[in-house]
Amino acid sequence: MLILQNLSDALILACTYILMAAGLTMVYGVLKVLHIAHASVYTVGAFIGVLVFSWIGNFWLALLCAMLISGVFGVLIYRSTYFYLLNAPRTVPLIASVGMFVMFTDLLQKNFLMGPYQRAFPAAGAGLPAIQTTWLSLTPKQLLILLVTLGLLVLLYFLLTRTRLGLSWQAASMDREMAAAVGINLNRSIAANFFLGSALAGAAGVLVGVYNNSVFATMGDLPSYKAFIIIVLGGMGSLPGAILASLLLAIVENFMVASIGYVLPRDSIAFLVLILMLMFRPNGLLGRE
Amino acid sequence: MSSGYIVTIFTFVAIYISLALSLNILTGYAGQISLGHAAFLGIGAYTSAVLAVRYGLPFWVDFLAAVVITGIIGTILGLPSLRVRHDFLVLATMGVNFVVVSVFKYVDFFRGAMGLVNIPAPTILGLTFRGGAPYLTLTAIYALLTLAVCWYLSKTWSGLAFHAIRNDEDAAASVGVGSARYKIYAFGISAALAGGAGSLYAHFLGSVFPDNFVFVESIGMLSMVIFGGIGTLRGPIIGAIFLRLMPELFRFIQDYRFTLYGALLVLMMLFQPMGLLGKDSWLWKFSTRLLPGNRTSMREEIP
Numbered sequence A: 001m002l003i004l005q006n007l008s009d010a011l012i013l014a015c016t017y018i019l020m021a022a023g024l025t026m027v028y029g030v031l032k033v034l035h036i037a038h039a040s041v042y043t044v045g046a047f048i049g050v051l052v053f054s055w056i057g058n059f060w061l062a063l064l065c066a067m068l069i070s071g072v073f074g075v076l077i078y079r080s081t082y083f084y085l086l087n088a089p090r091t092v093p094l095i096a097s098v099g100m101f102v103m104f105t106d107l108l109q110k111n112f113l114m115g116p117y118q119r120a121f122p123a124a125g126a127g128l129p130a131i132q133t134t135w136l137s138l139t140p141k142q143l144l145i146l147l148v149t150l151g152l153l154v155l156l157y158f159l160l161t162r163t164r165l166g167l168s169w170q171a172a173s174m175d176r177e178m179a180a181a182v183g184i185n186l187n188r189s190i191a192a193n194f195f196l197g198s199a200l201a202g203a204a205g206v207l208v209g210v211y212n213n214s215v216f217a218t219m220g221d222l223p224s225y226k227a228f229i230i231i232v233l234g235g236m237g238s239l240p241g242a243i244l245a246s247l248l249l250a251i252v253e254n255f256m257v258a259s260i261g262y263v264l265p266r267d268s269i270a271f272l273v274l275i276l277m278l279m280f281r282p283n284g285l286l287g288r289e
Numbered sequence B: 001m002s003s004g005y006i007v008t009i010f011t012f013v014a015i016y017i018s019l020a021l022s023l024n025i026l027t028g029y030a031g032q033i034s035l036g037h038a039a040f041l042g043i044g045a046y047t048s049a050v051l052a053v054r055y056g057l058p059f060w061v062d063f064l065a066a067v068v069i070t071g072i073i074g075t076i077l078g079l080p081s082l083r084v085r086h087d088f089l090v091l092a093t094m095g096v097n098f099v100v101v102s103v104f105k106y107v108d109f110f111r112g113a114m115g116l117v118n119i120p121a122p123t124i125l126g127l128t129f130r131g132g133a134p135y136l137t138l139t140a141i142y143a144l145l146t147l148a149v150c151w152y153l154s155k156t157w158s159g160l161a162f163h164a165i166r167n168d169e170d171a172a173a174s175v176g177v178g179s180a181r182y183k184i185y186a187f188g189i190s191a192a193l194a195g196g197a198g199s200l201y202a203h204f205l206g207s208v209f210p211d212n213f214v215f216v217e218s219i220g221m222l223s224m225v226i227f228g229g230i231g232t233l234r235g236p237i238i239g240a241i242f243l244r245l246m247p248e249l250f251r252f253i254q255d256y257r258f259t260l261y262g263a264l265l266v267l268m269m270l271f272q273p274m275g276l277l278g279k280d281s282w283l284w285k286f287s288t289r290l291l292p293g294n295r296t297s298m299r300e301e302i303p
Helices: A002-031 A038-056 A059-080 A091-108 A140-162 A164-174 A176-181 A186-212 A221-233 A239-260 A266-280 B003-029 B037-055 B059-078 B086-106 B132-155 B157-167 B169-174 B179-205 B215-228 B234-249 B251-271 B282-290
Strands: none
Touching (some): A002 A038, A002 A186, A091 B215, A091 B251, A176 A186, A221 A266, A221 B086, A239 A266, A266 B086, B003 B037, B003 B157, B003 B179, B132 B179, B157 B169, B215 B234, B234 B251
């Protein structure tokens, strides 16, 4: 079944998009900043993952370390820049973000970090089996991506809806000043938001690194541009929207490539979808403003 | 460092001054932030290159065609800005950049990643401008022309309309400024000027490749505008000069120049968000205080 095979490919692609876009849309929800340096966080995650994996050899430990360190990296980014720019015009944090992106991309390409070459990430499927049924066939790697993404999404759902921290994010994304006025510790809540969003990006980096068996310094660029498209499609700052848009984009990309071939490369299809959609629904699929 | 090398660097500086100034019309004056200006540079360069290489047309035809065609495409691409605001527009312009580059890359007419090569040197009134000081003069004249357009715009009703739209689109509309019309103007003029710079760029290099016009280039141009001082005439000029020369000046830390470039942008945003010579920047305040007779002219800048 070619169509079903396409669908499961699309699903796996969507999973990596979701993890990347979830972090971005969370940051956007609270700070209203286009966090371009998110790409660097993703790359750092993949890099840490590959380092720990080659050192210890356990995928799950590598994933955990990558998430922790990219989370901390995200918080550092927030505390060193965005924290001071909370009340500045929107261009200011945007340019600061661009600056960080340029800086980190350059630094990561240096030999004492990742170097200008690709590294293999031979984690295979972390010991998971392949699934082969009549309606679904997944390789171990694909199953791994699916399970990790689902696990993280469930965790995220509970954090957002069942904890004080999650409620404080929701409040902060509605109205930052009002949230502060009713006694929410904004600093702590935004920092936690960055930690979680960046940890998700780190996980995405590790999973994509394993899936393609390659990790390199500029691997974050394209996924982060796509994540921007996704958070726009889904409505800025809306998490369910981001998930829906990830699925939609992955399906459209896969079917366009499968059906009309390479008239345009898949990556510009995404931008074409974005521009067309903005013309008709300027606030995104599930956005309200 | 030969003198030819220095002339080449300054030729690029002049081209980028025109680009930064043209982006400033859109972003600084009309407040429409664009992360896709390299697309307009690319459209201008490719228009010129196609006409020169494929059809053998003379330089002045290419140049004018680049200005007009890029202007028209810019006007069309400005249409989304009527529906889309703020961050959505930033992402839409970024998308335009990606789509334009991939059209150059994957449509056979533009010879894909091989690029268009052997673009002849421009000939004006029997004089051939191949590299060196003559070409530098040509690009400098174009930069001055762009500056004149910007200066003229800042003095007219359109300039005031841009200013009003930037500050508050709804308020501008409520006092009768047709924001749609002026946004489209800003896109058109900005793109047309960038197209001219693209034509000069193509004829200077003698070849164009899709990778010359990628998203990172757009980031660079926006950085020039913001680094120098957004919305002013002096800012983009200083920004273009400084950011183009910086990698050359800091050649001794060759390997780390982009790290430094990024760090500089971050520091700038943290400490001087209005740019090096923007309104309220300490350097500008300091230098205006030094000039005699300027003591009282601390009036609000009207771009």
